[in-house]
Amino acid sequence: MDTKRREFLKRALVTSVALGAYPTLSLLTPPPSANAQTLVKANEIIKGKAPGLIVHNAKAGVMETPLSLLRKYYHTPKEILFVRNHFPITGSRYATLKPIIDDKWTVRIGGLVGRPGEITVGDLKKMEQVEVTAVLQCSGNGRAFYAKRAKTPGTQWKIGGMGNVTWKGVRLKDVFKALSIEMDPEANYLTANGKDRPLTPRGSDFVHSVPLHDVLNKAILALEMNGEPIPAVHGGPVRLVIPGYYGTMQIKWLTDLSITDRETPSRFQQRAYRNPIFPVEPGTMTPRDFNRFNSRPNWGMKIKSVIFYPLNGETIEAGMYKIKGVAWNDGLVPVKEVYVSLDKGREWIKAKIVKSEGLYAWYLWEAEVELEKGRREIWARAFDAWGRGQPLKGVDRWNPKGYEWNGVHKVTVEVV
Amino acid sequence: MKKGLSALALVIFLTGVCMAGPLPPGPGADLVYSKCQTCHGLNYVVESKGISKRQWESTIEEMEGYGLQVTPEEKEKIIQYLSSYMGPNPPPAVAEKSPEKLNGSKLFQTNCASCHQENGKGITGLFPPLAGNPYLFKDEYPVLVVLFGLAGPIKVQGKEFKNSMPSFSHLSNEEIAAIINYIRKAWGNEKFFKKEVTPQEVAKYRGKKLTEEKVHEYREKK
Numbered sequence: 001m002d003t004k005r006r007e008f009l010k011r012a013l014v015t016s017v018a019l020g021a022y023p024t025l026s027l028l029t030p031p032p033s034a035n036a037q038t039l040v041k042a043n044e045i046i047k048g049k050a051p052g053l054i055v056h057n058a059k060a061g062v063m064e065t066p067l068s069l070l071r072k073y074y075h076t077p078k079e080i081l082f083v084r085n086h087f088p089i090t091g092s093r094y095a096t097l098k099p100i101i102d103d104k105w106t107v108r109i110g111g112l113v114g115r116p117g118e119i120t121v122g123d124l125k126k127m128e129q130v131e132v133t134a135v136l137q138c139s140g141n142g143r144a145f146y147a148k149r150a151k152t153p154g155t156q157w158k159i160g161g162m163g164n165v166t167w168k169g170v171r172l173k174d175v176f177k178a179l180s181i182e183m184d185p186e187a188n189y190l191t192a193n194g195k196d197r198p199l200t201p202r203g204s205d206f207v208h209s210v211p212l213h214d215v216l217n218k219a220i221l222a223l224e225m226n227g228e229p230i231p232a233v234h235g236g237p238v239r240l241v242i243p244g245y246y247g248t249m250q251i252k253w254l255t256d257l258s259i260t261d262r263e264t265p266s267r268f269q270q271r272a273y274r275n276p277i278f279p280v281e282p283g284t285m286t287p288r289d290f291n292r293f294n295s296r297p298n299w300g301m302k303i304k305s306v307i308f309y310p311l312n313g314e315t316i317e318a319g320m321y322k323i324k325g326v327a328w329n330d331g332l333v334p335v336k337e338v339y340v341s342l343d344k345g346r347e348w349i350k351a352k353i354v355k356s357e358g359l360y361a362w363y364l365w366e367a368e369v370e371l372e373k374g375r376r377e378i379w380a381r382a383f384d385a386w387g388r389g390q391p392l393k394g395v396d397r398w399n400p401k402g403y404e405w406n407g408v409h410k411v412t413v414e415v416v
Numbered sequence: 417m418k419k420g421l422s423a424l425a426l427v428i429f430l431t432g433v434c435m436a437g438p439l440p441p442g443p444g445a446d447l448v449y450s451k452c453q454t455c456h457g458l459n460y461v462v463e464s465k466g467i468s469k470r471q472w473e474s475t476i477e478e479m480e481g482y483g484l485q486v487t488p489e490e491k492e493k494i495i496q497y498l499s500s501y502m503g504p505n506p507p508p509a510v511a512e513k514s515p516e517k518l519n520g521s522k523l524f525q526t527n528c529a530s531c532h533q534e535n536g537k538g539i540t541g542l543f544p545p546l547a548g549n550p551y552l553f554k555d556e557y558p559v560l561v562v563l564f565g566l567a568g569p570i571k572v573q574g575k576e577f578k579n580s581m582p583s584f585s586h587l588s589n590e591e592i593a594a595i596i597n598y599i600r601k602a603w604g605n606e607k608f609f610k611k612e613v614t615p616q617e618v619a620k621y622r623g624k625k626l627t628e629e630k631v632h633e634y635r636e637k638k
Contacts, residue, residue, distance in 0.1 A: 203483020
């Protein structure tokens with residue numbers, strides 16, 4: 001690995017410049033001196049990543065895309081797509097955008113089945129492929145914003161823990177058909193595991209369980225991202241892609257699929273990536289209180305919209321301005337309406353949805369408005385065909401681990 | 417006023433001298449350094465600064481589920497540190513001043529044993545052994561490893577290790593010298609022992625400002 005550490009002063013200078021260029025910097029971001037590891041640039045951690053990504057954890061290779069970069073592309077290029085891993089990857093074969101080429105890589109299918117099966121990447125390549133453009137989002141995306149009410153532990157993602165990419169692969173149900181997988185009719189879950197392993201002898205492996213029948217309808221065993229073999233760090237050579245689900249459930253480096261009747265006991269399923277099923281007050285519940293009856297996993301994505309133009313803190317000329325952004329949901333029904341407000345929610349102006357590559361992808365929307373001089377707050381709020389919408393105050397959905405933020409996006413600009 | 421200013425100056429001075437790492441110094445900080453960098457960098461801890469004691473307790477329990485191994489005493493000390501210094505009302509950072517500080521064996525227990533184990537045997541495939549490890553005597557190599565970390569595959573006694581060791585540069589020159597001198601004489605290593613490392617030598621090597629990869633290069637150099 002060709003990484004180079006710079007002397008402290010150079011690092012500090014580069015970081016402060018990089019931080020200064022990130023428009024939505026706030027008190028929530030650790031100061032430059034916080035950690036030698038934050039001073040390491042994204043491209044030094046994962047070969048090929050753009051240096052401007054915000055590094056949350058160097059050793060685990062966790063990094064976020066600044067909005068200024070994210071908004072430039074409809075299909076988020078691999079160089080800037082956010083990364084999240086659960087075990088250290090620095091120096092490993094996964095710390096690169098280059099693909100892992102291995103046609104013998106095998107996915108085993110077992111559990112409550114009449115007869116287990118296995119399929120290689122080589123076999124998958126020969127089968128019928130489908131493409132789906134889908135939003136990939138970390139369920140912790142937006143966690144930083146819960147701190148306004150009560151801070152929650154974990155990576156303090158803001159907005160860039162998400163992207164929009166096109167996956168290509170084989171439908172999961174086609175794989176099951178090809179292997180004549182006979183499932184127990186009472187089995188409820190698909191439990192998936194990847195090649196990554198915990199570092200210490202007693203830790204839980206990163207394993208997730210998802211609702212079997214919903215997932216059978218939409219999941220693919222993906223081989224390509226944005227038209228090329230999936231970069232190693234994003235889960236290649238084969239990733240379980242479940243459009244509409246949070247990223248954590250879309251197991252990277254897939255090796256095992258199991259038909260089960262319960263969720264995996266992995267702590268990553270039982271203690272993390274869960275939300276309470278009822279509202280909780282900060283201080284009354286922590287993740288160790290989670291069980292199967294008071295909480296549910298971060299499966300389908302909550303409806304969300306993000307303002308791309310303008311950015312928070314920008315200075316704009318008074319007059320006509322085209323507010324632009326994206327919206328998405330879990331893909332069960334289409335996103336129907338996006339509204340913007342210039343007066344903190346008193347009046348709402350309907351935006352126009354101009355593009356989407358399907359139910360699971362970003363819906364691009366825009367609204368031409370007249371901006372008057374002064375400090376203005378621009379809000380955006382989306383609704384889907386089931387009437388599901390975003391809370392006016394995201395903190396109202398506070399939960400012990402700060403997941404699934406989908407509060408109305410509020411951007412402050414100076415209009416001159 | 418004068419007293420307050422010189423106390424403040426002392427704190428700032430100590431913080432500058434003792435704090436090469438991201439955590440504010442305080443009792444238990446060394447445990448956090450040694451226990452919480454195996455699987456991820458310390459920025460996770462720093463980013464979560466401000467959460468309550470209950471949230472820190474829950475977080476440490478979660479980490480135990482992911483593989484963190486701590487004794488109940490260590491766990492209590494870690495939670496005590498995190499809930500005060502990384503809690504909603506952190507006290508002013510004060511360097512720990514315990515007399516046990518320069519006991520090489522105790523320092524090894526606190527900082528190194530969680531990976532390299534109390535008996536110096538490490539864990540196969542994860543953490544290399546120090547007992548009978550000839551590289552401990554390759555000039556200043558062990559000092560460099562402690563100061564700057566080590567990245568890259570290595571072979572010890574014929575077994576391969578593909579992990580990485582974080583830097584412990586937050587330890588003082590005296591502490592590092594004490595630890596090196598301890599491991600060079602423990603578990604039967606004393607038959608290879610030649611001479612002690614001094615804090616001044618550690619200070620000299622600290623100035624080299626190497627990287628995890630450069631230390632690996634030095635190791636593999638014949």
